[in-house]
Amino acid sequence: MFLQFLFIASAFLTLACTIAVLVTKNLMHSCVFLLGTLIGVAGLYATLGADFVAVTQIMVYMGGVVILMLFAVMLTGGKDFVSRAQTLLGLPATMGNKWTYGLGLLVGVVFLLTNVKLLSNIITTLPTAEINNDFPSTVSRLGHLLVKDHVLAFEISSVLLLGALVGAAIIARPRKHN
Amino acid sequence: MMSLASYLIISLVLFVVGLVVMIARKNIVAILLGIELILNAAALNFVAYSRYVTNNLDGHIFSLFIIVVAAAEAAVGLAIVIRFFQIKETIHIDEATQLRN
Amino acid sequence: MNQTVVSYLAQYEFFDFLVNLFGKNQSLLSFLIYLIFALLIVGMCATIGGLGTYAERKISADIQARIGPNRVGPYGLLQFLADGVKMIVKEDVMPFSADKMLFYLAPILCLVGVFATLAVLPFAGGFIMTDLNVGIFYLVAISSLVGVGVFLGGYASNSKWSMLGGMRGASQIISYEIPVTISILAITLLAGGMGFGTIVGSQGGLPHQWFLLHNPFAFIAFFVYFVGALAETNRAPFDLPEAESELVSGYHTEYTGMRFGFFALAEYIEVFVVCGVAAALFLGGYNIPGLKLDLLPLQAVQFTVFMTKTLALYYVVIWVRWTFPRLRVDQLMSICWKYLTPISIFNLVGCAIWMVAFNGKSIADIIFGGH
Incomplete structure (x- = not known):
């Protein structure tokens, strides 16, 4: 019950902040949303029973990496060079035209199918019954x-x-x- | 709700967004930001697999090392960014065309 | 397994009554107990933070041979409530070109980072929200959110004073985190665990059983921790981020009303938290001198012991502030990187060697032939 709630909250925080990192034009705001993503991932670690990894994640990223990035953004002006010209879906033109997107989609689908084929064994034969929710200290x-x-x-x-x-x-x- | 697949989907979103940020942004700091997202996606995958598949702690060790490498990468990368800005007075990635000034 | 306040209460008979009362909704019961304790602890610590401002003014007045606040309530004791009311009703001004989102976010980040640490602070044997097995590590990690809050507050105000204060604050906090964390690591080594229950439980109530007097390295580690903690909480003589004579008031220059109040409250509660951590790690925590029992009525005594130690350290922090002059920025950084960090690494290695050489015995055990 509580674990489910923690999972939903963390997943929502992670996904929302990740999308916000992508769409925000202001680089400073992007860094702050990255902080949200990292905290969300720490929450996901906690739902997986990885207490030490979760706290390490918070420690290293929040105390170090994000502050360093904020420093770097501030010292270098934080100008974002996303070009004005846009193609499909509002993505910037620097990413390619419809041919490259089509090719990328094709490669992605093939790659996905291959992966599903490879992983289907593992995913279908998961030992789901053994998973218990009392986490021993790691x-x-x-x-x-x-x-x-x-x-x-x-x-x-x-x-x-x-x-x-x-x-x-x-x-x-x-x-x-x- | 809480299954391996949902963790993998979250990790997938993190990875794809990181990749798009790396490609679409032209600011070096933003590219480093995308790298952080990708490293996080990988670490989340490791921990999720270690809980749902192998049931030992090797995945945790891997994600710890990923966090260590990410910290080292951020420190050195941002030092390079600051130095690059001192020389070129911009951090547009396309300006980085020379190995020495 | 983590011990929590719920699992502590569950040892006693009256808890069965509650369990029967709630029937199937056991998680609701746990949630309610957590909620009550969280409100209790947050309310208590907010009051302590408020009283901290009063204590600061009163003690500084005492040191400078003045009287200090004496009008509101007996001995001016309700001065902090008057200040709080004044802050709430003040106009909330935001600079025109400020970064709105970050300007709103910064004080909240500071406050969240401080209040989240209260979840693992061991007030008494059972009066601890959750005794995480990574307790002290969690506390150090989550309190680094304050650094982000300080930096963003400085950046978002779009003012030169704030910017300089925020940069100084963030660099100071992430620098001093290193000696503080390594000193804590030495104590973790002595205790054999990172949970506060383990750390406090492996000390005793009397001074010779404390980790402070366990060995010479731990004794030095206490002072390294204390100096580093002063710097991490931006207290004088390390209050460069808010140096009045240079930066008006640093990263919260542009903040008015309750947003400024959040910053101030976060600072005072953080001082309380680092003093509490020092008391728990080095000064025996909540252990009652000469008594090793964990009964429900004794919780009040344990709580009193812990608070006495913590508030004594709080007094020392305020005393230091009104005694020593402020450092320069380069002196601040050289103290951290050239002195405190090598000393703390030396302490860590020394503690490790001591643990191996003397089989984990303290000095008192060696001299008096204890267990």
């Missing part, structure tokens, strides 16, 4: 997985983060000579 199990099975990826990601930290500082530092 934190300790995730910790064990991170330092046992996935320790290489864990270490590589720490190196990646260090590289990103140093790289971002080097790239963005002010240079006097030019």
